[in-house]
Amino acid sequence: MPPFVPRKRVSSEDPPPAKRQARPDNSQAPPQAPRAPFHLSDSDSDSNSSLSDAPEDLLKGNASEESEDEEEDIDWEDAIDTKTNATTTTVAAPELQDLELTLDQNETHVSDLLDGKKGPSKIERQIRIQTHCMHVQCLLFHNAIRNAWSNDSKVHEILRKKLPEGIHKEVKKWRIASGLELPEPKPEPPKSKKKGKKAQKNKDWSDESERLEPGQPDMSRGDPIITLIKVLVAYWRKQFRITAPGLRKYGYRPVSALETAITDFREQEHDPERHGERIANLDEFRATAERMQGSRDVGAQLFTALVRALGIEARLVASLQPLGFGWTKGETYTPATPSKDPEKEGGSEGTEPETDVTENKEPAKNKRKQFDSDLPFPIYWTEVASPITHEIISVDPLVLSNPVAPFTETDLQANFEPRGAKADRAKQVICYVVAHSSDGTAKEVTTRYLRRRTWPGKTKGFRMPLEKVPVGPRGNYIAFDWFGMVMRGYQRARKSKTAVDKLEETRDLQPNQPEKKKATQTADTLQSLRTSTEFVLERFLRREEALRPGAEPVRTFIAGKGARAKEEPVFRRADVLKCLSAESWHKEGRQTKPGAVALKRVPIRAVTLIRKREVDEMHRQTGEKPLQGLYARDQTEYIIPPPIQDGRIPKNEYGNIDCFVPSMVPAGAAHVPLPGTVRVCKKLGIDYAEAVTGFEFGSKMAVPVIQGVVVAAENEGLLRDAWKVEAAEKRKREELKAEKKILQTWRKFLFGLRIMERVRDEYGGGDPDADRERDSHNPFAVHKKKREEEPDDDGADEDMPDRESSYNAFDHGGGFLLPGHDDDADDGLVVENHDQQPVSISSGSDNEADDGKGEDSEPEYAPRPTRRTRAR
DNA sequence: ATGGAGTACAGACCTTTGCTGTCT
DNA sequence: CAGACAGCTTTGGTCTGTACTCCA
Structure with missing residues (x-):
């Protein structure tokens, strides 16, 4: 290997x-x-x-x-x-x-x-990535809690009670139209009076609808839930007052500003404007519902609760606004520019100290729109699932001008995606949009809100990208999705998926592929030519690439403008050949054909010291950087070594044989890639050459990797058999050795235990408190402590002579060696057991102190020092 | 808002034949 | 005592893809 x-x-x-x-x-x-x-x-x-x-x-x-x-x-x-x-x-x-x-x-x-x-340095990047990941997870959990609160039956009750009669009627209408409730037998049409004129027009329709089977949804005017949602949004916009700032992204601020903010947050009384809105628990959330006021975020959360209170499946959607991991302007904290109050600068987590807020002390009604008015897009909104079609309708109860976006209106849904200069200034981003369902589960719905539902779209640069994790052989990767992993804890189990889930996962949440531009259609640009798979400029050729001799340019490209314009020929990629140096081809088992002329000459890359010296010498002599020729594959041929004769293996100047590919093994010979075959060959007296299968680079050296030997084919069987016998013997020897070593180790361990026991008997050390102390492992310290506690023990003080007497006490059996007994400089205490085997029981020394260890120390316990260590 | 050009960076690729002390 | 073997150390120039900014 x-x-x-x-x-x-x-x-x-x-x-x-x-x-x-x-x-x-x-x-x-x-x-x-x-x-x-x-x-x-x-x-x-x-x-x-x-x-x-x-x-x-x-x-x-x-x-x-x-x-x-x-x-x-x-x-x-x-x-x-x-x-x-x-x-x-x-x-x-x-x-x-x-x-x-x-x-x-x-x-x-x-x-x-x-x-x-x-x-930014690697560590700075890591810090940002970790910060981002942590922030995302905090936000997710925060939203999960808010979602749970939006499920609270008391909150529902509060919100339901506040609904005016008109809304209750609308709800009833919707229930009947959706077939959830049977119409009352009264002949009175279910139209509300406020749509008086429309009702006239719709009269025929309503007549028709009455002909429908009761209990069946009436889709004649579209999904009835949309009408109801529009009514609810209108009601909510009228009733809910925005009195606090919501969550938003501020960017990374200087540590000083952060410290000020944290200190302010900890020490000062809570101020929603400076510290952000705080709803500590469900009771406070209920109180917010009662008051119908709070941040835009809470407004959306309560709206979700209201929809749920009416028995409609609704999800609380949050577009996370986490700190990013890049170094763009969007990640940098920008204090409010015209701020007149320096104290406010960088002060608050909750609110940007906008001038209009801080300066205006107008009545609440005027102030109401001021909070977060610079955020053109919502951060929280609601997704309503139609009980009839199971389609998702996105509803923004407070911010957007088009608050209701049904599934079919992809453009309206894309309106939730922050874009434009205003969003840029407010640092509003889209990276993770998560919908929390009433059962406590959550799912990612980012795709729905991306324009044209195309990935990565605007999430690029703000969302943790898929990470390529190498697996298996080189070049194979699997994509690791960090956010997918984070979301696994929130996701609904596969078996509990609802009709809504299944529908959206096959439609709205299916990402579109970005539209590929036809490179041939558009005019040439430097960028398009750089990435083109069809055409190429000569300057984009890689070091190992050259144009096929006689390749004709297909057209010319004008780079630069005006005076700097320069014409360059455009070639086909098909005319580009991959080239390698003669040495590199050799490594692939090929050699240049006789008379081949290099297609390209490039500077030599010298890595090893010897090569470097050669190159430097040539450079010194000629004054130019020495070049090496590169050859295309068709300028090379397989290296077919001549067949061996008389069982003799040909060897190179280093006494071995190059065996980079199997074809380099000469006919009549065989490669036996087994370790230790050299010795067997020598024993058997057969001719062999060590097989070089590659090189290892390091320390400015290239070291050949040798795998077994090449021998004559007729000797292969003999060699393998002999090797097997040898290997079996070797294994046996190793087993015996291992067994011996195990027994030795046990012996040493048991002696160690005996010594420890004896030390305990002699000096104590069973006191758990003392053990916990820093030097509790030190028997001398323990001994001293014990003596201090018992001054009348033997009356002796703790001077050196007395210590020496303790050393002497050890000498009687398994005791410590006297200083000077072992002349090494080891800090550790060496205990000599009955069998005169030194055992190191404690060592505070580092490797360098260990260097002087005597020969009798066991290598497995005191690793032998490296040459490098000693050189220092 | 968008796309092209240029810049910077991280990571990947390419590189081609000891030396010495200890063990067996 | 000879030969085997382990351990040392883990380069650095260049290329390439990507992210980013500036500018039109």
């Missing part, structure tokens, strides 16, 4: 590109900040106080130096001496301390990033 070759770059000792060094200092705050506190205890008082008094200044002032140190000088021993630079003295204190995060007040912002021309 070829050994593992790491493909990914892990670290680089070279300094990163200059751009990285030009990063704004504070961008590295998260990884560096925890280090500063370690130093506080042993740094001089000046730096200490300056750190605590003016952390921002200090961090800011040292930051440029700091980042250089961070990247160029990892040797922290030097850093300890740098007393002036508090933040560079990183891990000076040896003992463990609490990790502290000190974040710079002037936290990095998008603008800083752009000025410094640096992107």
Whole structure:
């Protein structure tokens, strides 16, 4: 099996590109900040106080130096001496301390990033991704709770009681029209008076409808529920007063602003305008229903409750507005621009301190529309399921001008998708739209509200994209949907799916594929040519690609405008050939045909030291970068080595045989890819060559991977049989060895137990409190403690001579070795048992201290040091 | 609002034949 | 004592896809 070759770059000792060094200092705050506190205890008082008094200044002032140190000088021993630079003295204190995060007040912002021309670091990206994921889950749970409250029968009762008589009549009408209720025997037409004139027109229809079988839905004027919903929305818009701000996305704000907001939220009395609307429990929710006022969000939640109260299946829909994971303007906190009250800036989680709100002290009626008036799209709304058609009707009770969007009106449903400059400014996004049903389950319905129901549409950049998880052989992936995973906890079980579910899942929630543009139809652009599968510009050819000799351009493309316009020939992709160097072809078992001329010449990529030296030498001599030729497949042929003669295997200059593909094995020979075959061949006295099947790269070296041997075909059977015998013997030897080792380990373990028991008898240590102490493992400490507790034990104090007497006490049986007995510098206590086998029972030493361990220590317990470790 | 051009970045790809100490 | 074997270390330049901004 070829050994593992790491493909990914892990670290680089070279300094990163200059751009990285030009990063704004504070961008590295998260990884560096925890280090500063370690130093506080042993740094001089000046730096200490300056750190605590003016952390921002200090961090800011040292930051440029700091980042250089961070990247160029990892040797922290030097850093300890740098007393002036508090933040560079990183891990000076040896003992463990609490990790502290000190974040710079002037936290990095998008603008800083752009000025410094640096992107967010990996860790910063991770922080945002995690924040986003956490926020999404919090919002989901919040909505699940609100949904449960919207199910409350008392809330329903409150809302039902408030309905005027007219609405009750409408409800009854709807029930009859839907066939849910039989019409009363009275001949009086079920039309309400407010539609007087229309009723005249509809009279014939109603006559007809009466001819329908009672108990059957009357669909003659469309789904009757739509009429009812429109009435309910009109009622709700009139009755519900928006008196508080709802949820919204603010973006990432500077830490200082966040801290102020949190402190304000914790310490000040709750103010909905500054801290957001708070409904602590169901009782408060009921009270809100009673008052018919609150945020737009609560308005939609109560509206959902009202619809449910009328016996209609309704879902509470929420378009989550989580903090994102990108670095666009939308993720950056933007304080209200014309704000005159600096205290309000960055202050509230609940409300944007809009000037019109803070300045206007007009009566509530005028103020009512002010909350969230800058949000052009709803965040919460209702989905009503028609009991007749099982289709979903989207209802926004408070915000949109077209509040009722039936399934058929895809454009109206797409109106819920935030778009436009106003939505941009208000940071309204669509990424996850979740509908919570009355049974407590929830399902994702984002697709319904995307324009043309096309993915990813506007969710792009705001929603966690599908993650490609590699599986199986290279190039195979499965798509991992993070949100799908999160939603699994909320979803309705497959067997409990309703007719509504089934219908929408086959229709409204089926995403459309984005319309592919016909590349041939549109005019050429650089982008279209870059991605085209049919045409290509010469400049887009990859390093390993070349044009077929004699390929004719199909047309020309003019790049640039005006004076900078430049004509370029456009070629067919079909005329592009994949090329490889002679060495690369060799690895595929092919060689260039005699007389083949390279289609392309490219600079040599030298990786190993030897190759690098060669390339440098050539570069020095010629003054030009040496090039290597690339050849197309049809310029190469299979390497067919000549058949072997007399059982002799041909070998290359390294004494082995290249066996990258099976065809490279010469006729008359066989590849036996078994380990340890070399020895067997030697034993048998047959000719062989080790088979090189690939290379392993690392440490600027290419190491051949050898898998077994190539032998003459007539020797193959002999070799395999002998190998089997050998392997069986080897296995037996290994089993015996393993058994021996197991027994040894047990023996050692039992001795250890005996020693521990003896130590306990001698010094105690059964006190659980003492055990819990930091040095409870240390028998000396325990002994000392015990003696302190019992001063009249033997009257001796805790001086060194006495300690030595304790050492001596151990010597009588399984005791500790005296200092100097073992001349190594091990910190651990070595206990000698009756069989004179040293056992390390405690070691606070690190590897470097272990390096001096004597030869008699067991390798399996004290790993042998590496050369690198010793070199340091 | 949209799309093209340009830029930056992360991750993937390509690379082609030791050295030394310890064990068996 | 010779030969086998384990362990070291895990590059770095270039390409490519993607995200993002700017600009028309």
